[in-house]
Each structure stands twice: as structure tokens, then as C-alpha cells.
Amino acid sequence: MTERPQVHRMVENIIRCKWSLSVLDLVKNGVNRPGAMERAVDGLTTKVLNERLRKLVRFGILEKTTFPEVPLRVEYEFTDFGQRFIRLLEAIDELEEEISNTMDQAS
Amino acid sequence: MTERPQVHRMVENIIRCKWSLSVLDLVKNGVNRPGAMERAVDGLTTKVLNERLRKLVRFGILEKTTFPEVPLRVEYEFTDFGQRFIRLLEAIDELEEEISNTMDQAS
Numbered sequence: 001m002t003e004r005p006q007v008h009r010m011v012e013n014i015i016r017c018k019w020s021l022s023v024l025d026l027v028k029n030g031v032n033r034p035g036a037m038e039r040a041v042d043g044l045t046t047k048v049l050n051e052r053l054r055k056l057v058r059f060g061i062l063e064k065t066t067f068p069e070v071p072l073r074v075e076y077e078f079t080d081f082g083q084r085f086i087r088l089l090e091a092i093d094e095l096e097e098e099i100s101n102t103m104d105q106a107s
Numbered sequence: 108m109t110e111r112p113q114v115h116r117m118v119e120n121i122i123r124c125k126w127s128l129s130v131l132d133l134v135k136n137g138v139n140r141p142g143a144m145e146r147a148v149d150g151l152t153t154k155v156l157n158e159r160l161r162k163l164v165r166f167g168i169l170e171k172t173t174f175p176e177v178p179l180r181v182e183y184e185f186t187d188f189g190q191r192f193i194r195l196l197e198a199i200d201e202l203e204e205e206i207s208n209t210m211d212q213a214s
Contacts, residue, residue: 007203096114
């Protein structure tokens with residue numbers, strides 16, 4: 001049994017997880033700090049947010065920067081790979097939108 | 108609970124299924140007839156092939172044409188949506204290749 005391609009597993013993992021999609025959407029819109037992320041999304045708890053952020057860093061999609069300030073400032077940004085990865089997700093969403101429109105016209 | 112986007116579910120379903128990926132690859136390479144598909148892929152049975160073809164038609168990715176010949180000729184082609192859908196899969200594979208290369212260089 002050959003192992004499944006890594007990017008396949010990442011795509012699958014992330015499109016199955018609405019919180020991961022929300023977090024990526026926030027970073028895309030310039031919401032980079034965990035506190036602001038939590039306030040921006042209804043129902044997103046600190047625990048779930050931290051889990052998703054850790055996963056996205058582990059996948060190499062986000063990188064975490066800690067600024068040595070008081071209080072400590074933490075920000076998440078896309079890596080180069082992450083930039084490309086979210087373009088994939090955008091392409092998936094464009095296709096989604098297109099077929100929804102087609103179905104609306106047909107009904 | 109809102110329903111998950113349709114294209115998300117399709118992407119997930121297909122990247123999890125090596126036979127679906129094989130079938131799409133065959134059609135991309137001009138192998139359009141079920142008999143030729145079965146001969147081209149080691150381990151692909153008629154039953155599994157037919158299931159995957161039916162699914163890909165149901166998803167609107169492939170369309171089936173039956174030519175009224177003796178013996179009956181059946182061919183599968185991409186729909187317009189299918190063309191766009193496989194470009195997504197290609198983009199996923201390009202990204203895969205790119206990160207594998209990066210990891211090779213790093214090791």
C-alpha cells in the first residue's frame with residue numbers, strides 16, 4: 001500500500017473542518033491574532049482555535065510569530081506554501097459557486 | 108447545521124479513492140472505453156470500474172455516450188464541469204510535487 005499524497009490528506013482534512021476553513025479565512029482577511037480570531041467567529045472556543053492553529057502550523061500552512069512585547073503579541077501568517085494552498089481552496093470555492101449558479105438557472 | 112458545499116464533498120470523495128483518480132487519469136489520457144480502462148489498470152475489476160464510472164457521471168464529472176453500433180460502443184468524456192474539476196486535482200498534484208521537491212532538497 002503506497003502512502004497517500006500529503007497534500008491530498010491536507011486538503012481532505014481541511015475541507016472537512018469548518019473551523020480550519022474559518023481560521024484560514026480570517027488570516028486571509030488580516031485577522032492574525034488569536035484573540036481577534038476568537039472574537040470574530042461565533043462558537044469558536046480558545047481550545048478549538050488553538051488546536052486548529054497548531055495543526056495549520058504543523059501542516060506548514062501558517063507560521064507563528066511571537067513579538068517580544070508586554071503583553072506578548074502572537075500573530076499568524078501564511079507561509080509561501082500556505083499562500084498556494086489557499087489558492088487551491090479558492091479554486092474549489094469558485095467551482096462551487098459556478099455550479100450553484102448553473103443549478104439556480106436550471107431551476 | 109448547514110450542508111457542506113457540494114464540490115468540497117466531491118473533492119474529498121475523489122481524492123480518497125485511488126480508483127476514481129485512476130479512472131480520471133485514463134480519460135485524461137484518451138482511454139475512454141470501459142474495456143480499455145480495465146485492461147490498463149492492474150487490479151481494477153469490472154465491478155469497481157462500473158461503480159466509479161457511475162459515481163463520476165452522477166457527480167457530473169464524466170458523461171457517458173453510447174454509440175448505436177454492433178457491438179455497442181460506450182465512451183466516457185469529461186463534461187465542462189469535469190474539465191474544471193480535474194484542473195483542481197492537477198493543481199493539488201502540482202503543489203504536492205513542489206513540496207516533495209522542497210523536502211528532497213532539505214534532506
